[in-house]
């Protein structure tokens with residue numbers, strides 16, 4: 001038995017012909033996405049198909065000016081989504097439990113699996129695809145543009161179209177570097193060197209470190225995205241210690257925080273001398289004033305104190 005060539009020889013496609021994709025093919029891809037496994041049959045995801053050209057252009061720009069986002073026949077945005085589940089429960093008189101961490105985990109998984117199945121189905125039909133993580137550069141703006149409700153977060157984009165290029169498959173790490181047996185095996189320095197050697201052809205310079213550094217090292221693209229993502233996550237209701245309403249209160253006052261810790265950090269950096277917590281209340285103080293907030297969670301209490309400290313904003 002052999003794995004089909006479209007899987008073993010696949011590569012992301014970033015140049016597309018202008019040809020549209022027949023609606024029946026789009027439908028087949030979406031059917032494949034829907035048939036993906038999903039935790040407890042909950043389907044904690046949605047797929048947003050972007051048809052509006054102006055919106056597409058804005059998303060291409062927000063993704064760092066990636067022209068394939070604009071040129072591909074289709075652009076999909078898989079969404080982690082617990083909004084619908086909340087609505088389904090409410091529709092029958094139940095309410096969604098409080099499990100923001102696990103909700104995010106399984107919603108991201110469901111969205112990624114549905115997206116992956118859509119992409120693989122498209123490739124099986126001979127189309128080219130490219131995931132667009134660049135969409136997370138400004139996930140806050142993307143959320144606003146797509147009018148995503150609380151409980152919904154974009155995970156990435158996916159371009160699909162008739163390929164205008166046939167890129168060679170890109171290298172991968174040696175299998176023994178990514179596959180462990182029974183126990184996780186730490187890496188020797190030699191194995192790390194081997195990994196760099198295997199991945200070298202990915203850049204013209206032959207140095208994979210350049211790519212790793214650009215994205216993942218200190219000062220790289222991932223660090224730049226992280227605070228924006230943290231805020232979007234809190235506003236969507238997926239933060240551990242800051243409910244979506246508290247996050248909105250802070251956000252409307254330009255307090256850039258995606259967690260209670262970040263909110264405290266911001267206040268201490270902006271002239272507040274102390275942030276004092278007791279079980280259900282908070283005082284924020286500086287030399288001449290103090291503000292008290294009360295709430296069911298420390299995040300909520302802090303947001304109430306911030307509202308009295310900054311009454312006119314928002």
Ligand SMILES: Cc1cc2nc3c(=O)[nH]c(=O)nc-3n(C[C@H](O)[C@H](O)[C@H](O)COP(=O)(O)O)c2cc1C
Nearest residue numbers: 010011012014066130131132133134135156169170
């Ligand atoms: C989550 C995710 C985000 C990605 N983001 C982008 C992107 O913003 N732009 C792009 O051109 N390629 C993007 N890619 C494609 C990767 O660069 C590509 O999959 C990787 O280099 C391996 O190459 P291959 O898919 O051709 O095997 C992304 C892929 C994934 C899975």
